[in-house]
Each structure stands twice: as C-alpha cells, then as structure tokens.
Amino acid sequence: MAAIPASLRRLVIQRADNRCEYCKISQIGQVATFHIDHIIPVVASGETTAKNLALACVSCSLRKGARQTLEDSETGKIVFILIRANRRGKNTSLGMARKWLG
Numbered sequence: 557m558a559a560i561p562a563s564l565r566r567l568v569i570q571r572a573d574n575r576c577e578y579c580k581i582s583q584i585g586q587v588a589t590f591h592i593d594h595i596i597p598v599v600a601s602g603e604t605t606a607k608n609l610a611l612a613c614v615s616c617s618l619r620k621g622a623r624q625t626l627e628d629s630e631t632g633k634i635v636f637i638l639i640r641a642n643r644r645g646k647n648t649s650l651g652m653a654r655k656w657l658g
C-alpha cells in the first residue's frame with residue numbers, strides 16, 4: 557500500500573470534517589480509527605493525492621476494498637463509478653466521484 561504522508565492525512569481528515577466520506581458517520585465516538593481510502597485504488601493506478609483520497613470508516617473501507625465503487629446516496633446501493641457515470645451519460649472524473657459521495 558502506498559504510504560500517505562501525515563500532512564496529507566491531516567488534510568483529508570480536516571476536509572472531511574472528521575466524517576466518513578461514504579456514509580457520513582462521525583469518527584468521534586468510534587472505537588476504530590477511520591482509514592484513508594484511495595477512491596481509485598492504487599492497483600488501478602490511483603494516485604496518492606488529496607483529490608483521490610477519502611476518509612472512510614472501517615465498514616465502508618472494508619466493503620469497498622480495492623473496488624472502484626461508491627454508495628449511491630439516493631438508493632443506498634453500492635455502484636461502480638463507471639456504471640453510474642455511464643448511466644448519467646457523463647464522463648467519469650474524480651471531482652464527480654467526490655460529489656457523489658455526498
């Protein structure tokens with residue numbers, strides 16, 4: 557796994573307001589420390605940059621794994637990024653993927 561510099565970790569946590577960016581649960585009061593997740597996995601050439609990283613609770617992180625998926629905020633279903641992008645007829649981009657997280 558790619559090492560994530562401490563400064564980048566802090567930036568992601570602060571940007572996420574200390575909440576899982578997939579399900580929005582707060583890290584405060586949770587026993588387990590949240591993960592810094594690669595939205596586009598490292599195995600799929602995802603970069604260790606702020607826009608490709610998301611704070612993820614343990615549950616979301618384990619469900620997602622190395623897949624390129626997101627939880628559809630409208631249906632609650634896990635969907636592949638490219639499938640959803642194609643359904644909407646738009647190009648996939650990290651910016652759009654992040655927008656869908658909310």
Ligand SMILES: [Zn+2]
Pocket residue numbers: 576577578579580581612613614615616617
């Ligand atoms: Zn979560």
